[in-house]
Amino acid sequence: MAYTLFEFPLADEAATGALATQIAGRLKPGDTLLLEGEIGAGKSAFARALIRARLGRIEDVPSPTFTLVQTYEDAAGDIWHCDLYRLSHPDEALELGLDEAFETAICLVEWPDRLGDVAPKTALTLAFVAQHDQHHVTVSGPAFWADRLRGLDA
Known part of the structure; x- marks a missing residue:
């Protein structure tokens, strides 16, 4: 069962990056983050900042x-950054090898609705919303994430 764990305002891309950096250090192989939101809501900026924080360097x-x-x-293991926008069926995600990556890598999945029932039940969901010039993110997931994410601030 998924619970709303946190809600953060994201004033700008720097705030998005700061949150991503805090979460990056708490992840381990087998973790999946489902990044929801419309185009321009901040999903890719979050993923980019998280990947750079994990790698400890500026990376394209x-x-x-x-x-x-x-x-x-x-x-610690591979990071998979996925954009499933162009997929039309969950089986296409399996053809990419995502089922194995969900067990062995840190996975960041944009447009996770394309996964259907294939999405890991243990995934953390970050729902990004952009309204006018205000952005915010709602973080939800199974209860065990609350302990792992304790102390986050944005």
Whole structure:
């Protein structure tokens, strides 16, 4: 069962990056983050900042809109950044190898609605909303995430 754990205002891209950096250090292989929100809501900015924080360096992190998946080698295990916007059926996600990645990598999934029932039940969901010049994110997931994310601030 998923619970709303936190809600944060995101004043700008720097605030989005700061939140991503805080979450990055709390992730381990087998964790999946489902990044929901319309185009321009902050999903890719969050993913880019999280990947750079995990890698500890400035890395070119293009949106995987056309490639569907970009992978990055992290000391703790691979990071998969996925953009499933162009998929039309959950089976296509399985063809990409996501089922195995969900168990062995840190996965950041944009447009997770394309996963259907394939989405991991243990995933953390970040729902980004952009209204006028205000952005915010609602973080929800299974109860165990509350302890792992304790102390976050944005």
